[in-house]
Structures are given as structure tokens and as C-alpha cells.
Amino acid sequence: MKSIAFFNNKGGVGKTTFTYHLGFALETLKKRILFVDLDPQCNLTAHLCDEETINDAWAPNGNSIYKAVEPIVTGAGDMQSAIPYKVPDRNIWVFIGDLLLSDFDGELSNAWTQILAGQERGFRVTSSIYRLINEFAEQNKIDYILIDLGPNLGSLNRAILLGCDNFIIPMIPDLFSLRGSQNLGRVLADWISNYGNAKQRVGNLTFATPNGKPIFSGYVLQQFNVYRTRKTKAYQNWGEQIPTYIEQYVINPLTAVDRNLSLNLANFQVAEFKNYHSLVPLAQESLKPIFELTNQDGVIGTHYQYVDNCRNEFRDIANYLTTIIQ
Numbered sequence: 085m086k087s088i089a090f091f092n093n094k095g096g097v098g099k100t101t102f103t104y105h106l107g108f109a110l111e112t113l114k115k116r117i118l119f120v121d122l123d124p125q126c127n128l129t130a131h132l133c134d135e136e137t138i139n140d141a142w143a144p145n146g147n148s149i150y151k152a153v154e155p156i157v158t159g160a161g162d163m164q165s166a167i168p169y170k171v172p173d174r175n176i177w178v179f180i181g182d183l184l185l186s187d188f189d190g191e192l193s194n195a196w197t198q199i200l201a202g203q204e205r206g207f208r209v210t211s212s213i214y215r216l217i218n219e220f221a222e223q224n225k226i227d228y229i230l231i232d233l234g235p236n237l238g239s240l241n242r243a244i245l246l247g248c249d250n251f252i253i254p255m256i257p258d259l260f261s262l263r264g265s266q267n268l269g270r271v272l273a274d275w276i277s278n279y280g281n282a283k284q285r286v287g288n289l290t291f292a293t294p295n296g297k298p299i300f301s302g303y304v305l306q307q308f309n310v311y312r313t314r315k316t317k318a319y320q321n322w323g324e325q326i327p328t329y330i331e332q333y334v335i336n337p338l339t340a341v342d343r344n345l346s347l348n349l350a351n352f353q354v355a356e357f358k359n360y361h362s363l364v365p366l367a368q369e370s371l372k373p374i375f376e377l378t379n380q381d382g383v384i385g386t387h388y389q390y391v392d393n394c395r396n397e398f399r400d401i402a403n404y405l406t407t408i409i410q
């Protein structure tokens with residue numbers, strides 16, 4: 085079992101869309117998948133569940149991931165269990181996201197201060213979602229936990245990133261995406277070393293805590309234009325700069341803390357996600373990945389070729405990732 089977070093503090097770079105498609109592609113390879121939607125925007129949830137399911141999950145006795153930590157937020161007690169939603173007829177589960185997750189962020193900020201002060205409560209609160217996810221994954225023989233995060237360097241993302249085994253950075257070849265990655269490695273490296281020191285000082289705890297060593301496992305080049313009016317030449321230019329940026333701003337700060345914090349890859353671009361244009365909203369509406377769309381979902385004419393291409397691309401990506409993340 086491996087947990088992989090998809091993270092970039094720059095928004096709109098295709099994190100959610102890529103995570104979703106990778107999960108379905110891995111399941112086609114006979115893997116059992118647990119999605120975890122930890123972005124309060126809930127885009128991953130909206131791609132997986134119909135409105136009724138989401139409405140039920142958000143109701144007072146619902147099963148969104150926020151429900152598990154609600155007692156901590158309200159001061160009523162410790163984390164309680166929450167059951168992920170199972171996608172019908174698939175080996176795919178999802179811990180449903182919740183807009184109220186942002187309320188947990190403040191609590192996690194206090195918990196971080198407590199961690200640095202060596203207080204057990206800080207570790208208990210910070211590890212709560214980590215424990216919830218891992219317990220379910222172990223009991224249900226999950227192969228890959230795929231975690232979608234919101235685009236920020238906040239306390240929730242810190243708690244989750246410290247608890248995952250691997251992380252992958254989706255990137256668009258543009259100025260904004262590159263700028264966004266500039267503080268990512270440095271901030272993460274700070275979190276990792278502060279957490280490691282605090283954990284050493286606190287000694288043995290009676291509950292499972294993250295080991296706090298997420299491994300950088302490459303980036304995904306997202307080839308869709310957010311700024312559609314600008315032409316591809318600029319994108320090629322930015323694209324060529326990505327490997328240097330990744331080395332300088334992600335790998336170097338991390339490996340300065342611990343040389344095992346990055347996979348040892350010849351090429352850190354582990355996947356490319358092409359522009360699928362109107363098939364992306366069609367996939368979102370149909371609650372399916374692009375490569376499972378049919379004419380009943382509205383696929384017509386030449387779009388079939390894109391559906392097939394997408395299937396082949398994601399089969400290769402999923403196969404490759406299972407070789408580098410084991």
C-alpha cells in the first residue's frame with residue numbers, strides 16, 4: 085500500500101483531473117484505489133459522486149471526511165470514524181470532501197504549535213486524518229491511496245503531506261506555475277525537519293503518527309492551456325525550464341534535509357497529460373474518466389480517437405508509476 089499526494093500550491097494546474105484519471109487507470113490494472121478529497125473545493129468528489137450522494141454525506145449524520153474530525157473542531161472529543169463511499173461495481177472508494185474542512189485548518193494550526201512544543205495533543209490532532217485513511221486502507225487491502233489537495237501551503241496540506249509516502253507535482257508550463265513551485269521545496273523541507281526534530285523529542289506515542297518523510301516522485305506536465313489566447317511557443321519555452329526549476333526549487337532543498345526525500349530518477353517528468361478539450365467537462369458530467377466515455381455520454385465522430393488515445397496514455401502512465409512507486 086502506498087499513499088500518493090498530488091500537490092502544487094499553484095491552483096488550476098490539473099491536479100484533480102489527473103488524480104481522477106490515474107485512479108481509474110490504476111484500477112483497470114487490478115489495483116484497489118482509495119481517493120481522498122482533501123480540497124475544500126470538493127472537485128474530486130464532484131467528479132466521483134452524484135449530488136444525492138454528496139448531499140447525504142454532508143447531512144448531519146453523513147460520512148464526509150469532515151465528519152470524522154468534526155468533534156475535534158467543536159471541542160467535543162477525539163476523531164470518529166467515517167466510511168468512504170464505494171463507486172458502484174468498481175474497486176474504487178472515496179473519502180468525500182467537505183467545504184467545512186477549512187474549519188479544521190485552524191485547529192491544525194494550533195496543533196502544529198503544540199507539536200513544536202512537544203505536546204502529545206498536537207501529534208494526535210495532526211495525525212487524525214492520516215490514521216483514518218490508513219486504517220481503512222489496511223482493512224480493505226487498498227493498493228494506492230490517491231490524495232487530492234487544495235492549492236495552498238496551509239496547515240491541512242502540511243498535516244497530509246507529512247503523512248503520505250510519495251508526492252507528485254502537476255505543472256503547467258507557464259510563468260505562474262513555475263513561480264508557484266519556487267517556495268514549495270523549501271517550505272516542505274522546513275516542515276519535514278521541524279516535524280522530525282519534534283517527533284524525536286516527544287518519544288513514543290500510543291497512536292500511529294506519520295513518519296514525516298514524503299518522497300518527491302516526479303512532476304506531471306499538463307499540456308492544456310489555461311490562458312488559451314497565448315500561443316504555444318511560450319509554453320515550449322517555459323516547459324524547457326521545468327527540469328531546472330524542479331531540481332533547484334524542489335529536489336535540492338528536500339535532499340539537503342535527507343537524500344532519500346526524492347526518488348532517484350533520470351527524468352522527473354513521470355507523465356504528460358495532453359489537452360483533452362471538451363472531453364474533460366463531458367467526463368465530469370458523466371462521472372467517468374475520458375477513456376470510458378461512449379456515444380451515450382455524447383462522444384461523437386473524431387472524439388473517439390481522443391478517447392482511445394487517452395486510454396492508451398493513462399495505461400502507460402499507470403504502468404510506469406507502479407514501477408517507480410512500489
Ligand SMILES: Nc1ncnc2c1ncn2[C@@H]1O[C@H](COP(=O)(O)OP(=O)(O)OP(=O)(O)O)[C@@H](O)[C@H]1O
Pocket residue numbers: 094095096097098099100101102123125127233234235307308357358359360361364365
Ligand atoms: N488534460 C486536460 N485537458 C483539458 N482541460 C483540462 C485538462 N486537465 C484539466 N483541465 C481543465 O482545467 C481546469 C483545472 O483543472 P483541475 O481542476 O484538474 O485543476 P486543479 O489543479 O485541481 O485546480 P485547483 O487548484 O482549483 O484544485 C478544469 O476546469 C479542467 O476542466
Ligand SMILES: [Mg+2]
Pocket residue numbers: 099100101123127128232233234
Ligand atoms: Mg483541484
